[in-house]
Amino acid sequence: MSILKLDEVTKVYEGKVAHLAVNLLSFEVEKGEFLAVMGPSGSGKTTLLNIISTIDTPTSGDLLINDINPLNLPKNELSLFRRKHLGFVFQNFNLLPALTVEENMILPLTLDDQPVEEMKKKVKILAEQLNLTSILEKRPAEISGGQAQRTAIGRALIHEPSLILADEPTGNLDSKSAKDVLEILTEVNKKRQTTIIMVTHDPTAASYCDRVLFIKDGQYFNEIYKDDRRQTFFQRILNVLSLLGGNVNDLSTIRLS
C-alpha cells in the first residue's frame, strides 16, 4: 500500500529568472518504507521535502498522502492534516531552548489538548525507547547533539504520525551520535512501521534505508534497493553518486563505517 504518491510534481520558483527546481517528478513510497533521497547540491531535495511536508505547493502535479490530496485542503484543515499525518526531524534539531526534553517532546500533544496523564504516559514509553529517560528534566543547552536529535525524534513521533520527514538528520552530528540516530530511526521504522523519508548527503546514512532515490536537476535519476548487507548497499550508493556527478564537497560528510 502506498502512503505517498507524487504524480508529475513540478516546482518553478518565479523571479527575475524563473528556476525549475523540481521537474515532473513521479514516485510512490510504500507504508513502512525507509527511503533516502540523495542528489547534488541544488538538485531540488529540500524543495521536494517542503512540497511533501505541505509547507510549499507545487506549480503543477499532484500529491497524495494517505490517499488525501493536501493541496485541496483549506488552510485550517491543512495544519491539522500536517499535525495528524506528518512528523518532522531537522538538521539543527529545532528544540525550544526554554523547555525541558520532556516538555519539548510533549509540545505537539499540548496543541491537541490531551489529558496530562495521557501525555506523560506517551513520553515515558518513547523516552525509554529513545534512551532519554535519565535526561527528561534537562534543557537543550545541557544535552549532547545526539541526545538533542533523539529528543527531536521523540517530538516527531509523539503523536504517532504515519510519515516522518527528515532533512539531513545526522548533518550536525559526530559519527557515533549519527550512528545512534540512524539505528533509532531504523528501529522506529521496523517496530512501529513508521514510514520515513530522509534527505541526506551522507552515503553511510543512506545505507540504513531500504531504498535510495537519486535526483538530479530536479528530475528522477535512478533508484536502488538494499539487498541483505548494508556494506554492499553503501558501495552501490557510492557507485550511483559517482555517476551522478555534482560538487565533490557534497560528499565531504562520507563516513567509512
Ligand SMILES: Nc1ncnc2c1ncn2[C@@H]1O[C@H](COP(=O)(O)OP(=O)(O)OP(=O)(O)O)[C@@H](O)[C@H]1O
Ligand atoms: N525560494 C527560492 N527561490 C528561487 N530559487 C530557489 C528557492 N529555493 C531554492 N531555489 C533554487 O532551486 C534549486 C533547488 O534548491 P533546493 O534547496 O531544493 O536544493 P537541494 O538539493 O536541497 O540543495 P542542498 O543540497 O544544497 O540543500 C536550487 O538551484 C536553488 O537555488
